[in-house]
Every structure is written in C-alpha cells, then in structure tokens.
Amino acid sequence: xxxxxxxxxxxxxxxxxxxxSVISAVYAAIEAMDANAIDVALDPLHPADIADLLEQIxxxxxxxxxxxxxxxxxxxxxxxxxxxxxxxxxGYLPEGVLSxxxxxxxxxxxxxxxxxxxDLNQERILGALTDxxxxxxELALSYPEYSAGRLMQRELVVAPEHWNVGQTIDFLRxxxxxxxxxxxxxxxxxxxxxxxxxTLGKLLGSPRATKLTSIVEExxxxxxxKQPEEDVAYAFNQYHLISAPVVDExxxxxxxxxxxxxxxxxxxxxxxxxxxxAGVSGEESLSDRTLETVRQRLPWLGVNLLTAILAxxxxxxxxxxxxQIVALAVLMPIVASMGGNAGTQSLTVAVRAMATRDLTGSxxxxxxxREAFAGLFNGLIFAVIMGVVGFLWFGTPMLAVVIAxxxxxxxxxxxLAGILIPIGLEKLGVDPALASGAFVTxxxxxxxxxxxxxxxxxLLV
Amino acid sequence: xxxxxxxxxxxxxxxxxxxxSVISAVYAAIEAMDANAIDVALDPLHPADIADLLEQIxxxxxxxxxxxxxxxxxxxxxxxxxxxxxxxxxGYLPEGVLSxxxxxxxxxxxxxxxxxxxDLNQERILGALTDxxxxxxELALSYPEYSAGRLMQRELVVAPEHWNVGQTIDFLRxxxxxxxxxxxxxxxxxxxxxxxxxTLGKLLGSPRATKLTSIVEExxxxxxxKQPEEDVAYAFNQYHLISAPVVDExxxxxxxxxxxxxxxxxxxxxxxxxxxxAGVSGEESLSDRTLETVRQRLPWLGVNLLTAILAxxxxxxxxxxxxQIVALAVLMPIVASMGGNAGTQSLTVAVRAMATRDLTGSxxxxxxxREAFAGLFNGLIFAVIMGVVGFLWFGTPMLAVVIAxxxxxxxxxxxLAGILIPIGLEKLGVDPALASGAFVTxxxxxxxxxxxxxxxxxLLV
Numbered sequence: 001x002x003x004x005x006x007x008x009x010x011x012x013x014x015x016x017x018x019x020x021s022v023i024s025a026v027y028a029a030i031e032a033m034d035a036n037a038i039d040v041a042l043d044p045l046h047p048a049d050i051a052d053l054l055e056q057i058x059x060x061x062x063x064x065x066x067x068x069x070x071x072x073x074x075x076x077x078x079x080x081x082x083x084x085x086x087x088x089x090x091g092y093l094p095e096g097v098l099s100x101x102x103x104x105x106x107x108x109x110x111x112x113x114x115x116x117x118x119d120l121n122q123e124r125i126l127g128a129l130t131d132x133x134x135x136x137x138e139l140a141l142s143y144p145e146y147s148a149g150r151l152m153q154r155e156l157v158v159a160p161e162h163w164n165v166g167q168t169i170d171f172l173r174x175x176x177x178x179x180x181x182x183x184x185x186x187x188x189x190x191x192x193x194x195x196x197x198x199t200l201g202k203l204l205g206s207p208r209a210t211k212l213t214s215i216v217e218e219x220x221x222x223x224x225x226k227q228p229e230e231d232v233a234y235a236f237n238q239y240h241l242i243s244a245p246v247v248d249e250x251x252x253x254x255x256x257x258x259x260x261x262x263x264x265x266x267x268x269x270x271x272x273x274x275x276x277x278a279g280v281s282g283e284e285s286l287s288d289r290t291l292e293t294v295r296q297r298l299p300w301l302g303v304n305l306l307t308a309i310l311a312x313x314x315x316x317x318x319x320x321x322x323x324q325i326v327a328l329a330v331l332m333p334i335v336a337s338m339g340g341n342a343g344t345q346s347l348t349v350a351v352r353a354m355a356t357r358d359l360t361g362s363x364x365x366x367x368x369x370r371e372a373f374a375g376l377f378n379g380l381i382f383a384v385i386m387g388v389v390g391f392l393w394f395g396t397p398m399l400a401v402v403i404a405x406x407x408x409x410x411x412x413x414x415x416l417a418g419i420l421i422p423i424g425l426e427k428l429g430v431d432p433a434l435a436s437g438a439f440v441t442x443x444x445x446x447x448x449x450x451x452x453x454x455x456x457x458x459l460l461v
Numbered sequence: 462x463x464x465x466x467x468x469x470x471x472x473x474x475x476x477x478x479x480x481x482s483v484i485s486a487v488y489a490a491i492e493a494m495d496a497n498a499i500d501v502a503l504d505p506l507h508p509a510d511i512a513d514l515l516e517q518i519x520x521x522x523x524x525x526x527x528x529x530x531x532x533x534x535x536x537x538x539x540x541x542x543x544x545x546x547x548x549x550x551x552g553y554l555p556e557g558v559l560s561x562x563x564x565x566x567x568x569x570x571x572x573x574x575x576x577x578x579x580d581l582n583q584e585r586i587l588g589a590l591t592d593x594x595x596x597x598x599e600l601a602l603s604y605p606e607y608s609a610g611r612l613m614q615r616e617l618v619v620a621p622e623h624w625n626v627g628q629t630i631d632f633l634r635x636x637x638x639x640x641x642x643x644x645x646x647x648x649x650x651x652x653x654x655x656x657x658x659x660t661l662g663k664l665l666g667s668p669r670a671t672k673l674t675s676i677v678e679e680x681x682x683x684x685x686x687k688q689p690e691e692d693v694a695y696a697f698n699q700y701h702l703i704s705a706p707v708v709d710e711x712x713x714x715x716x717x718x719x720x721x722x723x724x725x726x727x728x729x730x731x732x733x734x735x736x737x738x739a740g741v742s743g744e745e746s747l748s749d750r751t752l753e754t755v756r757q758r759l760p761w762l763g764v765n766l767l768t769a770i771l772a773x774x775x776x777x778x779x780x781x782x783x784x785q786i787v788a789l790a791v792l793m794p795i796v797a798s799m800g801g802n803a804g805t806q807s808l809t810v811a812v813r814a815m816a817t818r819d820l821t822g823s824x825x826x827x828x829x830x831r832e833a834f835a836g837l838f839n840g841l842i843f844a845v846i847m848g849v850v851g852f853l854w855f856g857t858p859m860l861a862v863v864i865a866x867x868x869x870x871x872x873x874x875x876x877l878a879g880i881l882i883p884i885g886l887e888k889l890g891v892d893p894a895l896a897s898g899a900f901v902t903x904x905x906x907x908x909x910x911x912x913x914x915x916x917x918x919x920l921l922v
Contacts (some may be wrong), residue, residue, distance in 0.1 A: 020823070158774065181660065231477060238509045240509075242644075263727070270735070279806055290831050293835040294842075297803070312792060314792050322783075333797065337768075339770040345761070349747070352736065357776075361481055362517050374754040
C-alpha cells in the first residue's frame with residue numbers, strides 16, 4: 001500500500017498524458033508474449049489510464065494484449081472504456097474474469113455498461129450478477145434512456161428525520177455495506193420521502209446530541225426519476241450539488257445521483273455540441289475504424305452537397321453577366337465566405353447560450369438586435385475594405401460598390417440567420433447544434449451569390 | 462427554514478429555466494420602484510439563478526434593479542455572476558453591502574472574483590476583507606494566472622498520520638471553523654507533506670480505534686501549486702477525484718482543490734473550444750454590448766477575408782477559361798465547399814481528441830491514415846454523385862470528369878489538413894482550436910479552386 005501511494009503520488013508528467021515509456025513497454029511485452037512484463041507495466045496505472053491505453057492501440061494489438069492479460073481487466077477498466085470498444089473487449093474475456101469484473105461495480109456503473117449492448121452480451125453480464133444486483137440493474141433499465149433513473153445508484157444512506165448525530169454515527173458504524181462513495185445522509189420521513197440532506201462534514205463536526213434536522217443543507221433539491229439526464233447535469237452544475245436524491249412519481253426515494261455521474265453527462269453534452277456543430281455525429285470516437293468514420297460523416301456532407309448545388313443554381317441564373325465580367329466569378333466566393341463565417345460565429349454563440357440556458361424569452365430580442373447590429377457594423381467595416389481592394393484590383397468603381405453593398409447585406413442576413421435559425425429549430429424540437437449549420441450556410445451562400453451577382457446585373461450592365 | 466425547503470424542493474419547471482413569471486414580476490417591480498416586491502420575487506431563488514437573471518436583463522434594468530435592491534446581492538451572487546458584469550454590478554453596491562458580501566466568501570471565491578478586476582475595484586474588495594483573509598487572497602494572487610494556486614482554497618482539514626478515527630472525530634467536533642464543504646481529512650506527516658486522504662464516509666463508518674492510515678483512499682494524487690488549471694481539471698475528470706491536496710515545490714501542503722472548482726474549469730475549457738473553433742473569442746458572453754461583440758468577432762473575420770482573397774487570386778489565374786466555359790464558375794464553389802466541410806469535420810474531431818488527450822504519439826499515425834482513407838472514400842462517393850449531376854446539368858462528359866477528380870483530391874487534402882494542421886500548431890505551442898480553422902479553410906479553398914480550374918484548363922480546352 002505504502003509503495004502504491006508513492007507511485008501514484010508523483011504523476012510521471014505534469015500533463016497526465018500516458019507515458020510513452022509505458023506504451024513502449026507494453027508493445028515490447030506483446031511482441032515477446034510476456035504476460036508478466038505487461039503486468040509490471042500496467043498494474044501501477046489507474047483503470048482510466050488502462051482504458052485509454054486500450055483505446056489508443058490498434059485492434060490487433062488489443063486482441064494480443066487481452067489474450068495475454070485478460071485477468072488484468074477489472075470492472076473499473078470496463079466502465080472507463082469507450083462505449084464502442086466495450087463489446088469488443090468483453091468478447092475477449094473468459095467467463096470467470098468477466099463475472100468478477102462485473103460483480104465489483106455499483107449498480108449505476110453496470111447499467112451504464114450494459115445499456116447499449118447487444119442482447120447477447122447484456123445477458124452474459126446480467127447473468128454474472130447476484131440476484132439482488134440483477135434486479136436492481138433490470139429495474140434501472142426499465143426507466144427511459146438518458147433519464148435520471150439510468151444515472152442513479154440504488155446504494156443509499158438514509159436516516160429517519162427524528163435521529164440525532166450520535167444515532168446516525170452509531171448506525172453507520174454498524175452498517176457493513178456502506179456505498180464506496182457517499183457525501184450526504186438523506187433524511188426521510190415515514191412515507192420514505194426525502195426531506196433534507198446532511199453533509200458528512202456537518203455530521204462529523206456536530207455534537208452527538210444535535211438533531212439532524214437542525215444541520216440540514218440549505219440547498220436541497222430532489223430529482224424526478226424520469227428527468228432527462230441533461231436537466232440533471234444542468235441542476236448539478238447550476239446549483240453546485242454534490243449528490244441529490246432521486247424520487248419516483250409518489251415522491252418516494254428510489255436512488256441517489258452523485259456529481260461524478262453528472263460530470264460525465266456534462267462532458268458528453270459539450271462534446272456532442274462541438275461535434276454536431278461541425279457536422280460530425282456526436283457518437284464518433286477516435287477508435288472508430290475507417291468505414292465507421294465514413295458513415296458518421298457522410299450524412300452531413302450529403303446535406304452540404306445539396307446546399308452547395310442550390311447555391312450553384314443561383315449562380316447559374318447569372319451566367320450571362322459572368323461571361324461578360326469575369327471579375328465577378330473571381331470575387332463572388334469572398335462575399336459568400338464572409339457571410340458563412342459571420343453566420344457560424346453568431347450560430348455558435350446562440351447554440352451555446354441555449355445549451356447553458358442563458359438565452360431565454362426575456363433576453364432573446366435584445367440578443368437578436370445585438371447580433372443584427374454587430375453584423376451591420378462588421379459588414380460596413382469589411383465592405384469598405386473589400387470596396388477598396390476590389391477597386392484597386394479591377395479598377396471599376398461600380399464593381400467596388402457592388403461588392404461593398406453585397407457584403408453588408410450578406411453579413412446582416414448571416415448574423416440574423418445565425419440566431420433565428422437555431423431558435424426556430426429548438427421551437428420545432430430539433431437539436432439546434434445538429435441542424436442549424438446546414439441552414440445557415442445555405443442562407444449565406446444563396447444570399448451572398450444572389451446579392452452580389454444580382455446587384456452586378458442591375459448596376460454593371 | 463422548513464418553508465424554504467419546501468420552496469426549493471420543487472423546481473418550478475423541470476428544465477430549470479428561470480420562470481417567466483419571476484422575470485415579469487421583477488420587471489413590474491422595477492417599473493413600480495417597489496423594492497419589497499423585488500425581494501418577494503427574488504428571495505426564494507438560488508444565488509446562481511439571481512445571477513442569471515441579472516445577466517439576462519438589460520443594463521438599464523440592471524441599474525434600476527440594483528438601485529432598489531442592492532442589499533439583496535450577497536457574495537454568492539457576485540461569484541456566480543459572469544465576469545464581464547461583476548465590475549458593473551460592484552459599481553452599484555454601497556460600501557457596506559459590498560464588504561459584507563465579500564467577507565462571507567471562501568478565499569478561492571474571492572480570488573476568482575478579483576483576479577480579473579481593475580486595480581481600483583480590486584483594492585476596494587481586498588480592503589473589505591479581514592487581515593487574515595486578505596493575506597490569503599494576496600498569496601493566491603501571487604501564483605500564476607490559471608494555475609492550481611488560484612483555484613485552491615486555503616481552508617483545510619488535516620490530521621497527523623498517527624491519529625485514529627476517534628481522535629479525528631473529537632478534533633472535528635472541537636474545531637469551530639470547519640470549511641463549509643469538505644470531503645476528505647488529509648493526512649500529513651511531521652514535515653506537513655500530505656500522505657493520504659480519508660473520505661468522511663470511511664471515517665463515519667469505522668470504529669473509533671481504527672488507524673487513519675488503514676482506511677486511506679486507494680487513489681491519492683497531489684496537485685503541484687503551479688500546475689495549469691486545465692491539467693488540474695483533467696486529473697479530476699480522469700481519476701474521478703472529489704478533492705485533492707495542493708502542494709508547493711517542497712511537497713508541503715498549501716491548499717485543497719474541490720470538484721466544483723474543477724468542474725468550472727472543465728466547463729470553461731469546453732466552452733472556449735466550441736467558440737474558438739467557430740472563430741469567436743472564448744471570452745464572448747451573451748451580456749456583451751454590440752461594440753464588444755463586433756470587437757470579439759472582427760479578428761477572425763479579418764483572417765477569413767485574407768484567405769478568401771487568396772482563394773480569389775487563385776481563381777483569377779484562370780480568367781481565360783472562366784470566360785470560355787461559364788459552367789466552371791457555376792460549379793467551382795461546390796468543390797471548395799465540400800472540401801471546407803470535410804476539413805472542418807476532421808479538424809473538430811482532432812481538436813477535441815487533443816483536448817481530451819486521446820490523440821497521442823502512439824495512435825497519431827493510425828488516426829491520420831484513417832482520416833486520409835475516410836476522406837478518400839467520401840471523396841469517391843461524392844465524386845460519383847457530382848460527376849453524374851454535372852453531366853446531367855451541362856451535358857459535357859469531360860466536365861463531369863473534372864469535377865469528380867477535383868472533388869476526390871480536395872476531400873483527401875481536406876481530411877489530411879484537418880488533422881495535420883492542429884497537430885502542427887500544437888507542436889508550435891499555438892492553441893489548435895483557435896487557429897486551425899483559418900488554415901484548413903485556406904487549404905481547402907485554394908486546393909479546391911486550383912484542382913478544379915487547373916484540371917479544366919488542361920482537359921477542357
């Protein structure tokens with residue numbers, strides 16, 4: 001134990017990247033088929049780091065490693081592992097190793113492990129559990145996906161409201177099966193409704209005779225068992241909760257959600273938003289194979305092709321003037337590109353503000369107005385610059401006027417599209433992070449080409 | 462207290478948005494200059510929600526509200542408030558309200574409050590603190606910005622290694638100034654080096670005679686006081702830490718960081734990445750005024766203008782063929798646009814993988830190869846589609862070949878640029894989220910136009 005502490009105490013590199021030396025040692029050990037050397041390299045690592053290593057090596061190396069070192073995979077490594085890899089890894093594990101790995105997990109971790117698995121693998125894992133645990137997991141799986149019921153653990157520490165500190169501590173000392181981690185004692189009334197949280201710090205710092213009700217936390221919130229997980233995560237983040245009781249429709253206590261569960265959800269949500277804004281399915285992972293990557297990115301590229309063709313159709317309406325004034329073909333992508341960028345900027349700000357619930361009925365019109373004015377100011381600035389550049393380049397004053405006006409028009413439209421489109425999509429129940437980009441680019445391309453070439457057709461012929 | 466609990470217990474709406482009725486009540490109360498009505502509306506709210514409300518109303522309403530209700534602003538509201546608004550709000554507060562608000566905060570919250578303030582406001586707040594607290598805050602400010610030293614709180618709960626559970630509980634009961642929230646008792650040796658963490662749950666569940674050293678947590682990590690905050694946040698997330706001791710260069714204990722601090726940093730980092738990828742300065746906030754918004758977005762639009770002009774220069778090299786075959790002008794934006802999108806997809810995946818440290822020396826070449834192949838496959842798919850569309854539209858088989866080949870070339874280049882550019886920028890010490898987008902778009906525009914028009918010039922004349 002003491003040695004372990006010293007090992008773990010000093011991270012090898014300050015930035016916590018997996019050390020190259022560990023990875024090289026593992027590669028060498030796989031090459032030499034030396035199970036003992038793998039054990040020496042991996043045993044000091046935290047399960048999360050072992051999972052990262054499994055994600056970073058190739059699938060061939062993974063098979064070789066697990067063939068040699070399957071007994072090294074415990075429940076924690078499995079639950080740290082990227083979802084896309086879990087079934088692969090479980091496929092390599094002998095029955096005994098899998099059972100042992102799964103039995104040591106809390107019920108919420110088992111739920112997380114099995115919820116997206118194929119039926120066959122799910123049965124294999126549920127079969128490895130004790131009856132009590134299996135029932136708990138099956139109950140959790142009966143709640144809707146992505147709900148509080150799936151996140152919560154059923155291992156609870158409760159005390160009747162009328163207890164004092166001494167009674168509670170004596171109870172905790174007697175209790176053999178306390179959860180691995182808990183942060184509150186939850187007070188319940190005779191109907192098993194949670195009525196308050198006592199932090200362990202307060203419990204430890206108060207005299208034995210103190211009534212629990214006199215030291216409950218000021219902020220106390222219960223989570224409905226069917227609440228969507230993103231709302232749960234929001235509540236933890238907004239109200240700085242560390243753990244919160246989960247209640248069923250009758251307000252009865254059914255479980256508890258802790259901050260680590262909420263943190264995972266918050267992380268996933270941010271990740272999903274980033275990827276979706278770029279037109280990547282939120283489920284893409286670095287360990288995906290090529291064909292999976294192709295499949296994940298294809299839909300958005302398809303949508304983009306349609307919008308690009310639409311823009312080309314707009315251009316095609318102006319073929320005549322394009323043959324007369326080739327400078328128009330040279331300059332037109334600038335107008336569209338500046339609009340696209342301005343639109344993406346205001347879109348991203350809007351989507352984030354919606355995700356963090358900062359954009360509400362009370363400030364939406366002020367934000368829309370601000371976006372429009374910001375688009376106008378930036379449009380004017382770049383109109384002047386491009387007007388000058390266009391004039392110096394092609395020597396035609398009227399061409400400079402055309403590009404300047406088109407620039408202002410497109411940047412105002414871009415700013416408005418960037419905020420109004422995600423708001424509209426959310427009202428329709430569509431995730432704005434997923435779909436807004438395509439619409440905004442379509443608008444800025446179409447308006448950009450139309451304004452520039454249309455003005456040119458009117459003013460330059 | 463009991464009433465309070467019931468109020469807070471049932472969130473008004475499941476999704477935790479600020480209720481419209483509250484906001485309307487506040488507006489009406491401001492209108493009527495009725496301080497009491499404001500109090501009735503806002504007093505039941507969590508400080509985080511009051512801060513959100515202050516962010517969502519206009520600056521005029523904010524001034525009116527604070528004029529009437531300045532005594533409602535406590536330290537927690539101030540620390541929940543968006544950084545950009547803190548100085549404005551503090552400006553409206555009478556000296557007495559400000560002092561009281563600041564004195565109730567933990568040292569880490571005061572640091573967070575003052576670190577980005579103008580000197581004058583900083584002095585005003587530091588002056589309101591007790592001498593002991595002021596020294597603690599000034600010490601924290603002496604650590605580098607965005608380091609563990611700025612995040613940690615100095616309020617600690619420590620115990621000598623040789624104590625048992627009973628001694629520790631007796632000590633905690635005697636101690637008057639326990640921190641508001643703590644999750645571990647930190648064991649220290651005689652040199653005041655932290656050597657282990659005991660969770661409060663273990664402390665409560667163990668008999669009084671149990672040695673603390675026998676119930677320490679398995680995972681124990683100390684944080685160097687100068688470690689960058691993003692590394693701290695990474696460690697909390699990766700190793701599921703709930704609190705961790707901070708040590709100075711001599712390994713002496715100087716403070717503790719808790720998960721709520723780490724969560725704020727993680728949140729900020731994800732936010733910054735999302736905004737930077739879209740070319741918005743990571744500091745932009747919804748409560749910014751128009752001119753601030755213009756200023757935040759101008760630089761990236763300027764960079765984009767340069768890259769767009771560069772692309773136009775490429776197009777200008779092909780003026781002759783563009784006048785001969787106007788279909789080229791119609792189709793060329795499609796090639797550039799598809800490349801831009803494919804590049805953004807692989808860029809975003811790469812930047813996220815770098816942020817979560819999943820892209821490392823051991824898998825980088827496998828990921829690069831995967832991106833190249835994914836680009837090739839998607840390129841081939843869309844080449845066929847666009848070849849057919851181009852042929853049906855313009856009836857020229859060779860034009861279809863030109864756009865198909867250009868599409869494949871640009872999408873492979875886009876995929877490679879999307880991963881190699883952020884890797885290169887990180888090696889140079891530049892934040893890839895900030896700068897990659899401009900480079901990738903430049904590459905896909907230039908290559909897209911050059912490949913398409915260049916091929917056309919060779920094959921179509």
